[in-house]
Amino acid sequence: MQTLPSTNRLEAFSDGVIAVIITIMVLELRVPGLHEMSTADAARFDLRMIAVYLLSFVQTGIYWVNHHYLLEDLKHVTHSVLWANLMFLFCLSLIPFGTQWIAVRGVNPYPVAAYSLCFVAPAIAWVVLSFAICRITHVAPANGALIQTVSAVLNVGSVFVALRMPYLALGMIGFVAFLWLLPPRRIVERTRAAASLHSDSR
Amino acid sequence: MQTLPSTNRLEAFSDGVIAVIITIMVLELRVPGLHEMSTADAARFDLRMIAVYLLSFVQTGIYWVNHHYLLEDLKHVTHSVLWANLMFLFCLSLIPFGTQWIAVRGVNPYPVAAYSLCFVAPAIAWVVLSFAICRITHVAPANGALIQTVSAVLNVGSVFVALRMPYLALGMIGFVAFLWLLPPRRIVERTRAAASLHSDSR
Amino acid sequence: MQTLPSTNRLEAFSDGVIAVIITIMVLELRVPGLHEMSTADAARFDLRMIAVYLLSFVQTGIYWVNHHYLLEDLKHVTHSVLWANLMFLFCLSLIPFGTQWIAVRGVNPYPVAAYSLCFVAPAIAWVVLSFAICRITHVAPANGALIQTVSAVLNVGSVFVALRMPYLALGMIGFVAFLWLLPPRRIVERTRAAASLHSDSR
């Protein structure tokens, strides 16, 4: 009997790519050269860069956590899931590029707009991936429609806001990240149910 | 009783290498320095680079998907499979090098020819790996002879075309990628059979 | 029945991130340009850099080994464990940044203080992660309170010492690393018990 390809390699590969994406951003944190800046300027620059890096890290982390939840109910992969996942990973890999843009050009209108765009791309790819997987599992995505809509509006809006007020745009992306830090309701319920089950069977 | 080395580590290691290759290319997407280019030039340059990066990403993704399919029927590894796989990974790791070449020198005859060559190397290594694995599994590779031949001709041809018409050569590589995006017939059948089986047993 | 998310992906992802962190530091080891330094100067510079790189590598290795021990008793993950772990990985990813700082600016007060700070961050994140996990497993962390306190004092102290005596600060960080190289008592006992068990059952 022929078995269906399991999700093991899909998970392992995605984990590998996201691990590289999330750690490669630290390479963007370029230490300014010795003679080019005063120590105080360098310290201020570094703190701002660490803040932007933290934002990118948290956004990428949110995708990893939700990718984790999304694949939980998936038992086998299909060609279209493999490619929807690859396209999602491609869009995700633009985040270090956007982060580096700010690192090189500073918190200015054009770079921050590019940075915002780098979050719109994975958001679209995420919706496509969710649909491709839900078609197989027949389980609705764990994330509600409300949070999806609010963050879509804020995400797309931040691209335009960035052209006038780059710091406000960064704040909007940060607020989206904050919204997603809370666990989705279904995960909370499932965790509680399973935990009580486990403590019973111990 | 002595057990045979399983394919677990081969898969995990290959996934790791391909994950690094596919994400390291984003590092090639260098943001041009602040004073060197106008904003419009930079935007045009970035879009072209993102297109080339997408092409490299899709090509590498195709290899990952097919590597996935190729190893499905393999139950144990041998010394020659380990090395055929390592040589395949080596050739694959030339793709970021070719991508960077274009990123640094632009879409010109010599760089695009080098870029095309970077796709011929993994194609040859892929054939060697397929043979090494099929000798053990006694299962014919999932990809038909027709697509193999067509893409071999286009791949090798693009090296020479690049010397006169670099954009046409990139188009040829893109067309090869397009051909491989469709799932191989055997995978489609197997997926369908297994899916109906799974839905029965649910 | 719904199963709880297992620790497999958490472990795999953490291993991926730490693997990238630990090897990406080698990229900081920049070879000085041909014309800028004499061969003797370059050799001295390289040896000092390899020593700092080894220190960062051992510190990161210590976290990996203890992360390994910490997760051993964990059977399922929760949303808060996922995020405590991500924050720990974020703090850990600052180590290559601190290492690069010294590589670029040399063993001077300000860079070494920054380097020391890069070890305080993961130490705090580690305590948070330990608590998040112990709340679930009801197993006390393997590392004793004494070594935790001593290394906390030395870690924080080295930030201030660095401003006057950078080499002493590096020595303090090295001493903390040395303290953690010994296996925690519980691991030793468990290993011994299990080893004797295994040799019996053979």
Added chain:
Amino acid sequence: MQTLPSTNRLEAFSDGVIAVIITIMVLELRVPGLHEMSTADAARFDLRMIAVYLLSFVQTGIYWVNHHYLLEDLKHVTHSVLWANLMFLFCLSLIPFGTQWIAVRGVNPYPVAAYSLCFVAPAIAWVVLSFAICRITHVAPANGALIQTVSAVLNVGSVFVALRMPYLALGMIGFVAFLWLLPPRRIVERTRAAASLHSDSR
């Protein structure tokens, strides 16, 4: 009953580190700038660099294959195995550094001697790791004493030869790589035995 830590995470982490090491070397393959070199010079430079990169890749690949064989009989890990493995990985991560050295400074006495030294370090760490593991498994390492001795002499010798004849030193390292490409006898026998067993039970 308490179980002993399995080798799963040790294998996964080592695979991750070696995957990063082996692919990060492609980053050393810097494309020379547009105006600095003629096309012919660049092509010659690139071919030589690809050859050195291939040598480093094969050497690292040899360690991965043998690491694979070494861990096959290991059922559980101890604190000393974890650290012997980490030290081995540290020494292995010096190979990209040595490779970059030649990439920046060319095939000259001093860089090639440094490159040779980068192969002596993992060779010593490998012997330590072998001993740490064989103490637990009570299985002799798969690699014979003859090949170990010959390659040790050639490895150490190449450091000194490099100071007079750098190309000969590279040849010696290449010859050591060639010696290790053949599968160790025990692996051949085991593979054959297991393969015939598997074909019987099919």
